[in-house]
Amino acid sequence: MRTLTSRVTVRRLPERAVYDRAVIDAILDEALICHVGFVHDGHPFVIPTIHGRDGDRLYLHGSSASRMLRELGRGIPVCITVTLLDGIVLARSAFHHSMNYRSVVVLGTADEVRDRNEQLRALEVISEHVIPGRWAEVRHPNERELRQTRILRIGLDEASAKIRSGGPKDDEGDLALPVWGGVFPVQLVARAPLPDDHVPTQVGLPEYLRHHRLRADGDA
Amino acid sequence: MRTLTSRVTVRRLPERAVYDRAVIDAILDEALICHVGFVHDGHPFVIPTIHGRDGDRLYLHGSSASRMLRELGRGIPVCITVTLLDGIVLARSAFHHSMNYRSVVVLGTADEVRDRNEQLRALEVISEHVIPGRWAEVRHPNERELRQTRILRIGLDEASAKIRSGGPKDDEGDLALPVWGGVFPVQLVARAPLPDDHVPTQVGLPEYLRHHRLRADGDA
Numbered sequence: 001m002r003t004l005t006s007r008v009t010v011r012r013l014p015e016r017a018v019y020d021r022a023v024i025d026a027i028l029d030e031a032l033i034c035h036v037g038f039v040h041d042g043h044p045f046v047i048p049t050i051h052g053r054d055g056d057r058l059y060l061h062g063s064s065a066s067r068m069l070r071e072l073g074r075g076i077p078v079c080i081t082v083t084l085l086d087g088i089v090l091a092r093s094a095f096h097h098s099m100n101y102r103s104v105v106v107l108g109t110a111d112e113v114r115d116r117n118e119q120l121r122a123l124e125v126i127s128e129h130v131i132p133g134r135w136a137e138v139r140h141p142n143e144r145e146l147r148q149t150r151i152l153r154i155g156l157d158e159a160s161a162k163i164r165s166g167g168p169k170d171d172e173g174d175l176a177l178p179v180w181g182g183v184f185p186v187q188l189v190a191r192a193p194l195p196d197d198h199v200p201t202q203v204g205l206p207e208y209l210r211h212h213r214l215r216a217d218g219d220a
Numbered sequence: 221m222r223t224l225t226s227r228v229t230v231r232r233l234p235e236r237a238v239y240d241r242a243v244i245d246a247i248l249d250e251a252l253i254c255h256v257g258f259v260h261d262g263h264p265f266v267i268p269t270i271h272g273r274d275g276d277r278l279y280l281h282g283s284s285a286s287r288m289l290r291e292l293g294r295g296i297p298v299c300i301t302v303t304l305l306d307g308i309v310l311a312r313s314a315f316h317h318s319m320n321y322r323s324v325v326v327l328g329t330a331d332e333v334r335d336r337n338e339q340l341r342a343l344e345v346i347s348e349h350v351i352p353g354r355w356a357e358v359r360h361p362n363e364r365e366l367r368q369t370r371i372l373r374i375g376l377d378e379a380s381a382k383i384r385s386g387g388p389k390d391d392e393g394d395l396a397l398p399v400w401g402g403v404f405p406v407q408l409v410a411r412a413p414l415p416d417d418h419v420p421t422q423v424g425l426p427e428y429l430r431h432h433r434l435r436a437d438g439d440a
Contacts (some may be wrong), residue, residue, distance in 0.1 A: 007263070012286050032308075032406070035255040035301060037266035043227070044264050046257035046301040048323050053301045066232050081255060081266040084410070089251075094347055094358045095365040099253070103268050127314055137399055139313040147431070149315070167416040175418045179357055180426050182415040185435060186252070188305070188408050195402040196387040206400050214406060 007107055010160055013192035018161040027104045027161055028053050030213075031082035032130060032188070036060065038078050040070060047050035050124030053156075058106060058151045059113070060124040063099065078154060080106040088184040092177045098164060100183060106159045110152040124149045133208030156186040190214035227309060227327055230380055238381040245325045247381055248273050250433075251302035252350060252408070256280065258298050271300065272346030273376075278326060279333070279342040281371045289370040293332035298374060300326040308404040311388035312397045318384060320403060326379045331337040342371045353428030410434035 010017035018024070028034075034051045037044055047068055052059045058080060061067045072078055087100035111121050120141070127135045141149065168181050193209050209215075229239035238244070248254075254271045257264055268287050272279045278300060282289045292298050307320035333339050340361070347355045361369065388401050413429045429435075 005382075012283060012288075032305060033303065035257075035266050035303070037255075037257040037262050037264035037299075039259050039262070042259070043297045043327065044257035044299045045327075046255050046266050046299045048301065048303040048321065050319065063232060068232075077263045079257075079264045079266045083253065083268040083270065084254060085404065087309075088350055088410075090351070090354070090413075092359055093365070094343060095361050095369070097347065097350075097354075097358075099270065101253075101268065105266070120297065123314060126392070127317065130308060130317075131310070131404070132243075133316075134310070136313070138317075139315075139394055139399075140311070141315050141324065145315040147312070170418070174359055176420075177359060178245050178420055178423050179359075180413075180415060180429070181418055182352070182413055182419065184413045184429055184432070185411040186408055187411060188406055190308075192354075192403055192408060193310075193400075193404045194387075195400060198390070199400055199402065200398055200413040203398050203400050205427070209377050209400070209404055211369060212359075212404070 001015055002170045007158060010162055016162045016164050018163055024104050024156065024159050024161045025053060027084060028058065028082055029129065031084055034080050034082045036078060036080050038068060040071060046097065050126055050130060052122065052129035054121065054125045056156050058154045061123060061126055061149055062150050064150045064217060066150065069152060072087055072151060072152055073150060074109040075111065078108060078110050080154060083185050086165065087186055090181055090184060091166050091170050092174035092179045092181050092203050093171060096170055098168070100110060100164050102161065102163045104159060104161045106154060106156060108154050108158055109157045110154045111186065113151040113153050116146065119146060119151050131208060131212065133206065137206070227378060230254065236382045236384055238383055242380045244376065244379050245273060246319050247304060247322045248278065249349065251304055254300050256298060256300050258288060258296060260291060270346055270350060272342065272349035273346045274341065276376050278374045278376060279332060279345055281343060281346055281369055284368050284370045286370065289372060291331040292372055293370060295331065296327045298328060298330050305406050306385065307406055309388050310401055310404060311390045312394035312399045312401050313391060315348055315418045316388055316390055318388070320384050322381065322383045324379060324381045326374060326376060328374050328378055330374045332374050333371040336366065339366060339371050342373070351428060351432065353426065361394070366414055406435065408434060409436050
């Protein structure tokens with residue numbers, strides 16, 4: 001399950017590179033969104049979107065009218081990057097400031113998913129990626145909605161992760177400076193859910209929102 | 221200060237598009253990182269990095285050895301995208317689920333900054349973008365460090381924002397379903413700073429960390 005093509009080999013700071021699929025998968029699964037890069041008329045475009053992973057397959061979805069999805073579905077090269085920010089690293093020198101992060105870069109080409117069963121499976125995977133437990137409760141897509149949706153599949157053959165963690169790496173000569181050094185941890189968290197005006201009174205807050213992985217602060 | 225070239229015109233869901241520079245600037249300034257897209261050997265690459273804005277100029281920086289910065293410095297086309305996630309939007313149908321977000325896409329070409337004064341200004345802008353107040357305290361870059369750093373400047377002439385906010389837009393016929401609907405707000409927050417082992421005892425936690433914009437939860 002390891003892949004190492006020259007294209008996907010991390011060049012800068014290779015000591016931060018990880019090619020272990022379990023690590024790559026965990027980063028892909030934790031990130032709520034990805035950034036999709038593609039080339040149009042020779043110019044790069046980078047668009048944020050939601051993804052979902054099913055084993056070795058990464059799924060994207062969106063409107064059938066989306067230019068990005070239409071072009072990607074033709075099999076042009078794509079780069080999908082996800083980034084989790086873990087902290088700001090404060091060194092004594094401006095030069096050694098850094099970020100702690102976990103990122104994944106996936107290179108490849110996309111295929112459009114045309115099989116109805118795989119389409120539904122992909123939509124379930126994306127939904128369960130964002131909010132595990134939600135799919136069983138909501139109204140599933142009908143034929144009209146499926147026709148309005150384009151779904152793309154990208155393999156994870158060319159994927160690499162890059163990770164920085166830990167404190168600042170100051171120059172020895174700077175360590176005695178009277179400057180605070182360390183890590184300022186950052187984290188994406190979910191706040192208390194806000195129901196809209198149409199939730200029937202007998203419908204309480206679902207357990208899967210109460211215990212979502214982003215509810216680290218416990219303000220249920 | 222409004223720009224509207226055909227390349228940067230938002231095509232999908234144009235009602236979400238914003239070309240107001242004040243809105244664009246606020247999103248760029250709030251986001252800790254951006255995703256930089258460029259083309260190499262015909263393939264798109266998307267790499268996360270830190271940015272800083274000084275008026276109409278966006279600055280990127282990194283190692284002189286960085287392939288991405290070296291290539292971008294030659295003036296090849298670039299796309300810089302920042303995305304702020306504000307919430308997960310839960311509709312009664314799978315189809316109408318969405319995300320609340322604020323994103324900016326900047327298209328253009330980069331110039332390498334070679335003037336020492338602008339280099340130092342750019343590094344200050346990037347530092348103050350991430351942690352306002354920090355620059356005045358740390359050891360500034362010396363000549364050797366500046367030689368190891370490449371700084372790029374990109375204009376904001378071709379920039380657009382895209383924003384979604386508010387609750388789900390369900391089909392009328394789904395509103396009576398016994399399914400929770402609303403917004404699950406998400407937010408990037410900073411946790412209590414973690415000093416390393418070299419902070420002198422007389423150096424306390426800086427005020428600029430205590431009151432950083434990401435310290436929304438007050439756990440100082």
